[in-house]
Amino acid sequence: xxxxxxxxxxxxxxxxxxxxxxxxxxxxxxxxxxxxxxxxxxxxxxxxxxxxxxxxxxxxxxxxxxxxxxxxxxxxxxxxxxxxxxxxxxxxxxxxxxxxxxxxxxxxxxxxxxxxxxxxxxxxxxxxxxx
Amino acid sequence: xxxxxxxxxxxxxxxxxxxxxxxxxxxxxxxxxxxxxxxxxxxxxxxxxxxxxxxxxxxxxxxxxxxxxxxxxxxxxxxxxxxxxxxxxxxxxxxxxxxxxxxxxxxxxxxxxxxxxxxxxxxxxxxxxxx
Amino acid sequence: xxxxxxxxxxxxxxxxxxxxxxxxxxxxxxxxxxxxxxxxxxxxxxxxxxxxxxxxxxxxxxxxxxxxxxxxxxxxxxxxxxxxxxxxxxxxxxxxxxxxxxxxxxxxxxxxxxxxxxxxxxxxxxxxxxx
Amino acid sequence: xxxxxxxxxxxxxxxxxxxxxxxxxxxxxxxxxxxxxxxxxxxxxxxxxxxxxxxxxxxxxxxxxxxxxxxxxxxxxxxxxxxxxxxxxxxxxxxxxxxxxxxxxxxxxxxxxxxxxxxxxxxxxxxxxxx
Amino acid sequence: xxxxxxxxxxxxxxxxxxxxxxxxxxxxxxxxxxxxxxxxxxxxxxxxxxxxxxxxxxxxxxxxxxxxxxxxxxxxxxxxxxxxxxxxxxxxxxxxxxxxxxxxxxxxxxxxxxxxxxxxxxxxxxxxxxx
Amino acid sequence: xxxxxxxxxxxxxxxxxxxxxxxxxxxxxxxxxxxxxxxxxxxxxxxxxxxxxxxxxxxxxxxxxxxxxxxxxxxxxxxxxxxxxxxxxxxxxxxxxxxxxxxxxxxxxxxxxxxxxxxxxxxxxxxxxxx
Numbered sequence: 168x169x170x171x172x173x174x175x176x177x178x179x180x181x182x183x184x185x186x187x188x189x190x191x192x193x194x195x196x197x198x199x200x201x202x203x204x205x206x207x208x209x210x211x212x213x214x215x216x217x218x219x220x221x222x223x224x225x226x227x228x229x230x231x232x233x234x235x236x237x238x239x240x241x242x243x244x245x246x247x248x249x250x251x252x253x254x255x256x257x258x259x260x261x262x263x264x265x266x267x268x269x270x271x272x273x274x275x276x277x278x279x280x281x282x283x284x285x286x287x288x289x290x291x292x293x294x295x296x297x298x
Numbered sequence: 299x300x301x302x303x304x305x306x307x308x309x310x311x312x313x314x315x316x317x318x319x320x321x322x323x324x325x326x327x328x329x330x331x332x333x334x335x336x337x338x339x340x341x342x343x344x345x346x347x348x349x350x351x352x353x354x355x356x357x358x359x360x361x362x363x364x365x366x367x368x369x370x371x372x373x374x375x376x377x378x379x380x381x382x383x384x385x386x387x388x389x390x391x392x393x394x395x396x397x398x399x400x401x402x403x404x405x406x407x408x409x410x411x412x413x414x415x416x417x418x419x420x421x422x423x424x425x426x427x428x429x
Numbered sequence: 430x431x432x433x434x435x436x437x438x439x440x441x442x443x444x445x446x447x448x449x450x451x452x453x454x455x456x457x458x459x460x461x462x463x464x465x466x467x468x469x470x471x472x473x474x475x476x477x478x479x480x481x482x483x484x485x486x487x488x489x490x491x492x493x494x495x496x497x498x499x500x501x502x503x504x505x506x507x508x509x510x511x512x513x514x515x516x517x518x519x520x521x522x523x524x525x526x527x528x529x530x531x532x533x534x535x536x537x538x539x540x541x542x543x544x545x546x547x548x549x550x551x552x553x554x555x556x557x558x559x560x
Numbered sequence: 561x562x563x564x565x566x567x568x569x570x571x572x573x574x575x576x577x578x579x580x581x582x583x584x585x586x587x588x589x590x591x592x593x594x595x596x597x598x599x600x601x602x603x604x605x606x607x608x609x610x611x612x613x614x615x616x617x618x619x620x621x622x623x624x625x626x627x628x629x630x631x632x633x634x635x636x637x638x639x640x641x642x643x644x645x646x647x648x649x650x651x652x653x654x655x656x657x658x659x660x661x662x663x664x665x666x667x668x669x670x671x672x673x674x675x676x677x678x679x680x681x682x683x684x685x686x687x688x689x690x691x
Numbered sequence: 692x693x694x695x696x697x698x699x700x701x702x703x704x705x706x707x708x709x710x711x712x713x714x715x716x717x718x719x720x721x722x723x724x725x726x727x728x729x730x731x732x733x734x735x736x737x738x739x740x741x742x743x744x745x746x747x748x749x750x751x752x753x754x755x756x757x758x759x760x761x762x763x764x765x766x767x768x769x770x771x772x773x774x775x776x777x778x779x780x781x782x783x784x785x786x787x788x789x790x791x792x793x794x795x796x797x798x799x800x801x802x803x804x805x806x807x808x809x810x811x812x813x814x815x816x817x818x819x820x821x822x
Numbered sequence: 823x824x825x826x827x828x829x830x831x832x833x834x835x836x837x838x839x840x841x842x843x844x845x846x847x848x849x850x851x852x853x854x855x856x857x858x859x860x861x862x863x864x865x866x867x868x869x870x871x872x873x874x875x876x877x878x879x880x881x882x883x884x885x886x887x888x889x890x891x892x893x894x895x896x897x898x899x900x901x902x903x904x905x906x907x908x909x910x911x912x913x914x915x916x917x918x919x920x921x922x923x924x925x926x927x928x929x930x931x932x933x934x935x936x937x938x939x940x941x942x943x944x945x946x947x948x949x950x951x952x953x
Contacts, residue, residue: 200426202416206415211746215746216412223404223407228401229367237368241372241410242409244375246544246548250409251548251549251551252424252551265602269601271360278368278372279542280350283378283505285336285378286505288337289691292380292383295329298944375938376508382942403938404739406939407942414899414931417901463683464677464681470789481670485670489663491663499629517689518688533622544640546605552594632811639810658863658864664811665811668811680795682775725947748932765933768896771937773947778933788883790883794882794883798896801875802900805875809904812860816903
């Protein structure tokens with residue numbers, strides 16, 4: 168963990184290197200960002216988290232860019248500094264333009280506003296919206 | 299507000315009716331959901347909120363479906379019951395399939411998980427991710 | 430706790446009754462709301478929480494109405510259903526009008542929106558705002 | 561946006577300058593804080609956000625100081641570093657004393673505590689608190 | 692998903708039944724709670740989520756009761772009604788007494804309070820606490 | 823408060839020193855961390871907060887290490903930088919190993935994920951989980 172420093176590739180045990188290799192191959196890059204180097208202190212968490220992220224972010228009914236925009240939206244809602252920085256970068260790599268970023272932020276802002284208005288006004292769910 | 303009941307079209311003053319008419323025309327529907335009927339107790343809030351939502355949700359660099367998916371993602375992150383119900387319905391109307399919904403939820407879940415891992419491990423932002 | 434039912438005055442042990450009596454005397458009412466009846470399963474929590482609330486909500490540099498408005502604002506931001514209902518009622522008793530409630534909600538909505546814009550855009554704190 | 565730097569007055573297009581001028585005139589200041597300079601990359605967001613803030617923060621049923629205290633309370637609840645710094649400064653300018661700030665924080669702290677107690681104990685809303 | 696109803700064992704496809712069987716075997720029960728029946732509309736999410744939960748909640752450096760208490764603490768902080776109800780039940784099954792529950796809630800309440808005091812007062816991290 | 827600097831022992835009035843002395847005696851240390859020095863600008867808040875923390879964190883049905891783990895879990899969920907740093911340090915002092923920390927983070931991550939899945943899928947509480 169960060170409080171213990173980061174696990175660099177050269178010092179990493181084999182099971183950690185295997186995950187790092189898979190991250191770089193999947194992303195087509197030659198470096199590992201700090202998030203994974205911090206998790207690597209607990210190899211089981213590193214492996215499980217990476218495999219879940221890889222599965223969830225793979226193209227499916229939604230394309231990779233849309234998934235990255237959703238990740239940015241959640242991270243901005245939670246105000247996670249690291250995650251905003253890293254996923255804004257990933258989203259740009261996946262094709263997010265400045266205009267798209269601005270529209271994501273505008274939706275995130277409005278949704279955070281109206282979520283509190285709906286809760287604060289104690290609005291009941293309309294019959295038509297019930298499952 | 300809900301604590302005062304909802305403002306129905308027939309009882310609404312002219313300035314509220316004008317907003318209701320614009321909501322229905324913009325959405326191509328003939329009804330108003332409870333959120334707006336609650337805000338209508340304060341016509342200035344009703345008008346400002348509606349005009350902001352209309353502007354933000356209009357097609358631009360992102361299409362309306364992507365914007366609705368983002369709204370669902372934020373509402374699920376904030377756990378706003380009314381907003382999850384109403385925006386899941388809007389997103390379906392805009393074309394969200396069951397498979398898309400499931401993928402939105404999967405990304406929302408992972409982002410909420412990794413946001414806390416990044417914060418809890420006190421991960422520093424990589425140089426490459428800095429603005 | 431609610432999962433064990435609520436502690437009613439008649440069944441309550443002496444240490445719980447003493448707190449209930451102080452709540453009713455401080456508020457000038459003859460009933461106890463469910464929040465306290467749930468906490469009463471753990472008398473130490475009941476006493477500590479009540480004494481803190483009584484101290485914090487007493488008139489000081491801010492008047493009781495302003496404090497209740499702040500309580501409503503926090504509860505709406507956190508989307509706590511029970512707290513929104515109970516503190517909206519307390520605020521009305523302390524003098525909150527419909528117009529005041531609507532303005533509190535408008536500020537809460539805008540603050541929740543701009544909080545995410547500031548975080549999402551990674552805005553640096555201006556020199557003039559630094560302590 | 562911050563990842564693109566900030567839009568300074570001298571470089572700003574006319575539509576951005578018009579908003580900056582209005583911000584400075586409304587606030588009686590001769591500078592623009594970073595939040596607006598970041599939003600200025602998307603002039604429609606800048607204009608909409610500023611006009612909403614100006615409308616919401618104008619004196620009405622609540623005075624400007626009370627509105628600033630509410631903004632600080634929401635920002636502290638959401639733990640938005642930028643917003644806490646900037647709105648603590650605005651609130652001081654509007655008349656917030658050290659004692660008022662301490663009481664706002666005390667209410668914010670208690671409300672955040674009791675919000676979780678009410679939710680964690682699954683307390684049902686009292687009949688008297690229902691709309 | 693709940694908006695589509697729940698997937699009952701008898702209607703479930705083989706891949707879903709396999710997960711349900713593993714849940715019941717791992718927990719030593721003969722029923723499946725609604726959370727898994729809702730996820731089952733997307734079998735990949737069901738399988739991934741269950742396998743992660745099973746791995747994370749298994750005994751390790753922390754015993755199962757401590758892990759359930761942590762789950763309750765997070766769910767109460769996030770104010771997730773379903774999760775509070777289901778994990779309070781799991782925690783009781785794992786040995787949580789009424790007194791333990793009350794102490795978990797007391798810590799959750801204080802932590803939520805002091806988190807906002809630390810943020811609101813803009814307290815700098817002490818040198819000794821830095822990694 | 824931090825915006826006014828920190829109240830050091832030597833400058834502190836008697837009522838603040840008394841609390842500082844109690845903090846150091848209770849913790850068996852000879853220093854005070856910044857959180858308390860910031861609160862000390864408002865002695866009533868300092869005293870009330872410290873007495874509540876001391877009462878809540880004392881050994882009871884749960885041991886001090888478990889309570890510190892819960893504090894870390896809440897702070898990571900809320901993403902409070904100061905609180906994560908200070909309570910990770912306290913938890914280590916109380917006996918938290920690297921493996922325990924990693925398991926706390928793993929539970930915190932999963933709980934934050936499944937909280938949103940349960941809310942987003944609008945899962946109804948099972949009869950068996952109702953109080």
